[in-house]
Amino acid sequence: MKYKTDSARLNTTISPLSQTDATAANYRKRNANLVPSALIFAIASGVLLSLVHQGNHLHLIRTAPPMVLGVFPLSFQCDGLASLFMGLLSIILISISFYSPSYLNHFKDRIQMGGYWTAMFLFVGSMYGVVLSADAVTFLVLWEIMSLSSAALVASDYSHRVVQKSAMIYLGATRIATALLCGGFLAMHAVTGSWSFADWTFSSSSSYVAGCLILLAFCIKAGIWPFHIWLPYTHPAAPSTVSALMSGFTIKIAIYGIMRILVCGGLNSPEIINLALFLGAVSTFWGILFALVQNDLKRLLAYSSIENIGMILIAIALGLKAKLAGLEALALVAFVAATFHCMNHGLFKSLLFLCAGTIDTQAHTRDLRRLGGLAKQMPWTAACFLGGSLAICSIPPLNGFASKWLIYQTFFKTTYETSSYLDRGIAFAGICLLSVVGGLTIATFVKAIGVSFLGNARSKSAEIAREAKLGMVVAPLFLLIVCVTLGVGAAQSVPFIAKALVETPGLQSLASPDQLQATVQFPIPMNMIALSLFSMSALIYMFFLKTSRTRKYSTWDCGFGTLSTRTQVSSDSFAQPMARIFRPILKYQAKLKIDGDDCRHFPEKVNVEVQMVSILESRIYLPTLALISHASKYLAKLQAGSIHLYLLYVCITLVVLLLVGVHL
């Protein structure tokens, strides 16, 4: 008895203490995300402010080479192109810093925050560094830090099997990219004898191999077809902050690399340009076609990134083609289109990924088949997602339209400014491709919004989802505001980008600053369009629809009684008519199985299974991987760990070398 009271007293004395301990730990845990987020915000806004402060002086820092680190001098340089990309990164980072604290709270038991933030800071720092680097070695070192830290970030939630697999696929892709990049850089060094990007020119045939290697390396990193395999694995596995950053910016770094090294280096090999054009065109179409049939929201967004990055590569290739044909003004339009689309896609794709992350944490699923009706519970996230979708579908007056219009213009001007019939035909085909892709994009994002935000909830978890915390709403809203501003102010933002490009060494030949007004124009009055659309909508609503009497009733059910959530269109059935048209590419199959004794008249169980096989993966990548691992089993026998064997190798090598030496 006495013992019991003692223990009870003991308990009462201890428990408040342990509680405060727990809250303090909890508080510290939350702070653990708050402080690094604030730090990221400080870094990003600092960079952004210094960029803005420089104003028309875009040459921000010009650190001369001797900034010795180790044995090799690292050199950094900031010009127009670099500052554009740094600005983009800063804006995305600012929004991520709003988003991170509340978002990462949902993962506090699954992700080790120390590791996450270490990798994040390395990732952010190296991305800034890659953009700023002025020579190949600096670039490569920072590129490696970037790749490895992003792989670590992808694997942050490594308790899941899927995440482990995705991280390995991503790591594999980055290894191949780095290998190709090293090869290209070494070859270029051999040709020019310099590591500095400023000395590299790709105008002679001796540098074509290097150019091709570098292009392929960047294509892998950018997720261009047929190297896009890693994107749809990596993005769903990574935390949304990371996938927003990777899709918003890391794949753009590859585009930046192409611009910095190949475009500024004056690549003039028609074969490589045509290769880039072809790869870009295929990935545009392939990406959006696969995006349409996805059921995982983040996978859908990842495939849509492939489409957009393809479009950017097309624009770059067209610019190079125009430059080759001596059409400098057209080339400038193309490069402005590519850069502007990079910016825009970075903004709205991070917006969409952040919204997808919000859905994931609030409804606990990203599977479109289990979502639905979220707009009523999460109106702000829904509005942001809608805005981002409108932008990515290039609906005027948003920024997506502005850059898409420039890409269209590049194609359109090619149809009559070039003299070759083939190029004209290609340009017409390109316009066709872009409009088909535009239609598919609209279908894809109508599906994404309609199935996740509209209609009725398809699962319990979607039904009880609530709007996220303030930070997770503010972050996409901030990006949406930037998107709208860039779009409505396109008449200012397009010349701004053109000016920054013309100030970049290597692109100065395209136009002098005073010719700029004549070559790059944005003649569409986006601000007037936005204003008139908004005011007319407001007028129609105020004077016509607002005053109408309404009553609430259930959706028309043909008199069969209440509709269940299963009677709604599903993600698969929405995409079915389009998937059927393109089924040779998608390998789309729908299996229908009806069970029952008299199944013709009284079906008891109906089972529909939709199946799609990625040909590239099942026919090419997996067999290649199997072949390599099979071959390496034999190779492994060489390295058996036996010292006798190794001595034999040494002996054989010695003999062979001696023989070779004698003969030479």
Added chain:
Amino acid sequence: MNSALSLWLFYLLCVVFAPILVLGTIRKTKARLQNRIGPPLLQPLFDLVKLCRKSETLSKTMCGIFRLASVISLADMLLIAWIAPWLCYKPGPDSADIFLIFYLFALTRMFTMLGALDSGSAFGAFGASREATLSLLVEPAALLGFISIGALTGSSDLLQILSFSNAQLSGSPGIWLLVGTAVLLANLVESSRMPVDDPTTHLELTMVHEAMILEASGRNLALIEYTHALRMTILLGLSVQCFMRAIPSIWNAEPAVQGLINLTGIFFLAVLIGIFESISVKLQWRKVPEFIAYSLTMSLLASLIAIGGRAMK
């Protein structure tokens, strides 16, 4: 009364009444061909007025984007009517970029589809899915046609493409005919007319547009119906503009005559649609891509002319 004011008045009258009369003309033609007297030409207007007096029934599932969709669609269509040169003489901005017009059409389409998905009804959603499929196929056809003429003119501005003093295109009426036909055929698909979708029958047979607007009622439905008719009229106007360029005597006619021909042309095409709808049957859904292929073929031929055209000079 000065000319600018009368121009404005004429334009406003056209925007308000032309869509209604076009619908009325199609209905009247179909009725006459079926030996009926048919409703008066202004019947669509009476329908709209009646709809405006009715109250609206909304689904409990809807979030708001449903009504927003019809408002934005109408605002957008009015903006297109303001920009696009579907009438010979109208006040408006001095440039009408073809890509802008196409993407403004896409804005309406996207919101209509979202509105259809909002109620959670399978009718609306399947309608939206089919609309997405159709637009995906028909958009390249219509765009490519205009782009081909644009390539010959050297501008993506529709006003410059259509400008009468365009010497480069005076010798090639063929391309105008091709593009006009391509746009007309595309219009049949875009406006959910007969060989693709039947706007007059029972719900089970109307698969695209009527299915999407199933949940709309009252003023909301009035907005949607009017927007839809306006869209069809604008597209008809654009194909009439192309056909007019194919005939040199109209080309050189007085401005007033041209304006008159333009308007009568729109109604003539409406009668043609009425006749076509009376004698044709609705295609099976899977056959629709083949129908769109006709439109695409016209545009491809036009683009071939454009590819070859400039190089001959």
